[in-house]
Amino acid sequence: MARAPEVITRRLLEGIVPQNLLALYLQLLKTGNCPLHEAAQRLGGIQNVEALVTANMAHCGESGRDGTQWVVANSVDVVLQHGLVALAHEAVADHERLLIGQQRMSQALLTAESTTAPAIEQLVRIVTDADETDALTETLMRSAQRDWLTLDPHGSDDVAAKAVEDASPAWSSTDAKIKAICEAKNAETPARRARLESIVNCGGEVRLLPKVAMGMKIADEAAALIPLTPSTSSSTLLIQSSVIVGALREYFELLWDRAVPFATPVCDVEGISDEQLTILRLLVLGLTDEAVSEQVGMSVTTVRRRIASIRDGLGVKTRFQIGAAAVHRGLVD
Template sequence: MRSLEEKAVRLLGGVVETETLRLYLRLLVVDGCPAEEAADFFGGADEVEKLIRAGMAQVRKPAAGLPARLMPVPMDVVLQHTLAGLARQALADYERLLGGYQRMCAFASSAGAEPDTSVGQLARLITDSDEVSRLTSTLLGSVQREWLTLSTHAPTEPMDGAGITATPSPAGRGARCRAIYDDDLLAETAARDKLEAIAETGTEVRILPRIRMSLGLADEGIALLPLTSSETAGVLLVQSSVIVGALWEYFELLWERAIPFGGGGSNGQGLPEIQIKILRLLVQGLSDEAIAQRVNLSLTTVRRHIKALRENLGSETRFQLGVIAVQHGLVD
């Protein structure tokens, strides 16, 4: 349990308010508590409300005769929610700073003085597409150790693994490049081809369902967050060590869960037709019971076929089985 607390502190420390994090850790350690006892557990209803407002706890409705429980939200979801709030605040702060700086320039100009054009910022919004391209090229060209990518959409051409037009991958200079993409991309032939091309450049590619944000991380020092999948919408450049560190921990947490793309497993030749049918239904997200009804087999027989598929394709989980099936063209 200590390792769970340590991971939460590494991931959320300095990003979440200290007092709120303390409350969250208490709830995380006990894996939730009865909702009616939560106020006593935390020493007041205000503390419970604080956790819920921060998106760090939620009340799970009663089920099967069990009472409602106050449950901790998964720490990666907490981080994503918190970072989204920080990004909005950074944008608001930037707009105020820019407005004030423009007024200072106007005042200095009217007074006949030349204003200092250098304003140091820990977070900077960049909306000019040409500047975004130059920044990305410079950033990728300066990576010495590692470049990390998290993306909800297929990369553009030429590919840098982050969906942003840029110079050749840092992998060519010996830097380690890792990228995680949303598994929805596997349903698109063109996107799948792009992921394979990225993997051929030396980038380690993994797949994960329901990715919530896109980002690029360079050498644990700089984060680049595209505002949307379109380059013209701009990016948020973050140089705050606290926020970049939290983003790095967030990526590592997702990397542990993600499934490698393009490696291992059988080519699937010679699979019985019934197993191909079961595989297609499984990839669609149907339960074992629903699959049994669709193929007119017993639940026991269907589970035996799924076990055989996992063994033949070298899969440890149902999700990985689906990824391998798509990679090898076993499903449409």
């Protein structure tokens, strides 16, 4: 097996396979394939060799007429594939546990005694009217101050998509960040792909997973909406418990780290001038047109023309979207 340089191997596998196994795998690559007894000595014991074999990072095979068993490191691409499969299985298990908890929560709400129901309803409530669910979604989305997080199996977060497509003033005036996860197959549907692109072009972020088992929408740490059925939003849980919402946010971030960024065409901004980049950085800092004018020594009219040019180059419509798109494209920190 051709050995990959350690830095490349580490970059490919770090965070995908357990750190202790990565260290053992790098050591095996460094020392080279060797008889089983030597591998056990070099890797700190036969149990470490067995751990690598169990994780599909190495295999044992006979070599030579004497039947000596050798330990052979699997190629980096094979290790990476097995690592991703293991993470996918973990994600499915996470989904299943959350769905079980969701079902139990629904059952608890339906069977709660009348003396406790008012207290429970303050934290968790079942919404059965589709129009009310849509209204709640829009209200929570517009009230979000930091984050609007969506986990969407169908790629059809209509309210959020419509808001960014229309460059809604209520949405554009907030600093909330859009982060959406949906199933990869939805990026292959032209209409839904266009929706995902509209979110990205307005400064939001979209990532894809092979499978999304449930949907949810989270506004900051304040509230969350979870559909009770996978195919319709007519029955939804409104959760206003900070403890539960916090746990859902942690679950979302776990999936976010495992998801793949959605690729969208972007305009060519590599040729942006130093002058435009200076103005862009000042805009991201929140300076007004007049303040930018003083900083760069231009008239306000000229600054506004430069800002319009930057906005057109980034393919966005509003001042908020300029900053978000610039950060997304790596033009500013």
